[in-house]
Amino acid sequence: MKISARNVLPGKVAAIHKGPVTTEVTLELAPGLQIVSTITTHSAEALGLKEGAQAFGVIKASNVMLAVDE
Amino acid sequence: MKISARNVLPGKVAAIHKGPVTTEVTLELAPGLQIVSTITTHSAEALGLKEGAQAFGVIKASNVMLAVDE
Amino acid sequence: MKISARNVLPGKVAAIHKGPVTTEVTLELAPGLQIVSTITTHSAEALGLKEGAQAFGVIKASNVMLAVDE
Amino acid sequence: MKISARNVLPGKVAAIHKGPVTTEVTLELAPGLQIVSTITTHSAEALGLKEGAQAFGVIKASNVMLAVDE
Amino acid sequence: MKISARNVLPGKVAAIHKGPVTTEVTLELAPGLQIVSTITTHSAEALGLKEGAQAFGVIKASNVMLAVDE
Amino acid sequence: MKISARNVLPGKVAAIHKGPVTTEVTLELAPGLQIVSTITTHSAEALGLKEGAQAFGVIKASNVMLAVDE
Numbered sequence: 001m002k003i004s005a006r007n008v009l010p011g012k013v014a015a016i017h018k019g020p021v022t023t024e025v026t027l028e029l030a031p032g033l034q035i036v037s038t039i040t041t042h043s044a045e046a047l048g049l050k051e052g053a054q055a056f057g058v059i060k061a062s063n064v065m066l067a068v069d070e
Numbered sequence: 071m072k073i074s075a076r077n078v079l080p081g082k083v084a085a086i087h088k089g090p091v092t093t094e095v096t097l098e099l100a101p102g103l104q105i106v107s108t109i110t111t112h113s114a115e116a117l118g119l120k121e122g123a124q125a126f127g128v129i130k131a132s133n134v135m136l137a138v139d140e
Numbered sequence: 141m142k143i144s145a146r147n148v149l150p151g152k153v154a155a156i157h158k159g160p161v162t163t164e165v166t167l168e169l170a171p172g173l174q175i176v177s178t179i180t181t182h183s184a185e186a187l188g189l190k191e192g193a194q195a196f197g198v199i200k201a202s203n204v205m206l207a208v209d210e
Numbered sequence: 211m212k213i214s215a216r217n218v219l220p221g222k223v224a225a226i227h228k229g230p231v232t233t234e235v236t237l238e239l240a241p242g243l244q245i246v247s248t249i250t251t252h253s254a255e256a257l258g259l260k261e262g263a264q265a266f267g268v269i270k271a272s273n274v275m276l277a278v279d280e
Numbered sequence: 281m282k283i284s285a286r287n288v289l290p291g292k293v294a295a296i297h298k299g300p301v302t303t304e305v306t307l308e309l310a311p312g313l314q315i316v317s318t319i320t321t322h323s324a325e326a327l328g329l330k331e332g333a334q335a336f337g338v339i340k341a342s343n344v345m346l347a348v349d350e
Numbered sequence: 351m352k353i354s355a356r357n358v359l360p361g362k363v364a365a366i367h368k369g370p371v372t373t374e375v376t377l378e379l380a381p382g383l384q385i386v387s388t389i390t391t392h393s394a395e396a397l398g399l400k401e402g403a404q405a406f407g408v409i410k411a412s413n414v415m416l417a418v419d420e
Binding site: 145146147148149164165167169170173175176177178179183184187188189193194195196197198199200201202203204205206207208209 | 215216217218219234235237239243245246248249253254257258259263264265266267268271272273274275277278279
């Protein structure tokens with residue numbers, strides 16, 4: 001499947017914090033560069049996410065803001 | 071200002087594609103690792119974004135999906 | 141690629157309205173049931189979307205609201 | 211109230227999974243076609259959602275991605 | 281229609297900036313308090329939005345970030 | 351830090367409802383005008399949010415829908 005989301009970032013699952021409905025997953029993209037995702041716990045289990053496993057962070061461009069130092 | 075968004079990723083503006091209302095900005099986080107953002111053209115101008123300038127990509131964790139290879 | 145997004149809805153491209161940065165795509169899921177998506181024009185072209193082609197609408201569960209009649 | 215969201219999809223509540231802050235709701239749009247939503251538990255209760263009840267899934271077009279088979 | 285979105289904010293349309301696909305609308309909630317929305321141009325026209333008209337800003341709670349001064 | 355998000359609304363924290371992964375925060379923008387946000391519990395703690403404290407609601411324009419009375 002090829003998706004329209006402009007950001008498909010390969011990484012490795014660094015941490016999983018499971019809640020009853022929502023699960024927080026930390027993905028390491030590169031040494032010192034991590035992103036955090038919240039998905040449903042159902043999805044985290046359906047994907048079989050485990051610490052150390054390869055995964056992708058997927059982000060629609062319209063959900064990326066920009067900021068600059070003042 | 072400190073923001074709740076879990077992902078504040080430093081990078082360098084690699085490309086700007088301006089439309090009448092929406093502008094697409096490519097940010098290089100590391101060599102070979104880029105993210106794409108769409109913001110209002112008004113914001114792109116208000117931030118003074120220029121190719122080569124330092125900027126941050128800011129993404130709320132609930133907007134990050136995960137995927138795995140099948 | 142298997143994605144965490146809970147909603148991956150198969151359909152057929154019914155209409156494409158291209159703008160300079162953003163493109164609006166109408167997807168028919170079933171007779172009389174359409175969804176509308178806006179993605180970057182770059183993505184619409186990269187996916188090779190054409191009227192009549194098969195495609196999926198992909199929506200993260202946290203982006204689906206619910207409503208009831210009053 | 212008429213809303214700008216391009217996608218207002220009528221369905222029937224198929225399942226509700228309540229957490230302390232977030233609730234996951236499955237809506238059946240047609241036989242075999244379901245969508246999943248996560249909203250606050252407060253909203254799920256305020257709307258009086260119950261299995262079998264009529265409800266609408268409401269999705270802003272900018273939150274719909276597209277994908278194609280490779 | 282009663283919606284799960286926790287934020288339904290009444291205001292008055294202060295400005296409309298129409299693009300080919302996306303339209304930017306400024307809504308005044310109170311004197312000196314404005315919010316900006318981008319919706320499809322198709323929706324802006326379907327709602328019949330005009331400067332000075334009453335309208336509501338509708339925002340899902342999961343799309344509201346928080347920030348504090350440092 | 352100056353952010354591209356068009357909506358940065360100053361207010362006062364009126365209520366905090368903490369869950370295991372997600373926390374719901376109510377922000378009072380003006381007397382009688384509140385907005386509700388859901389962020390990760392980790393962020394709520396990292397920002398040191400407390401009832402009565404000053405904070406900002408931050409919302410990307412593409413996440414603001416509009417509605418009109420029918």
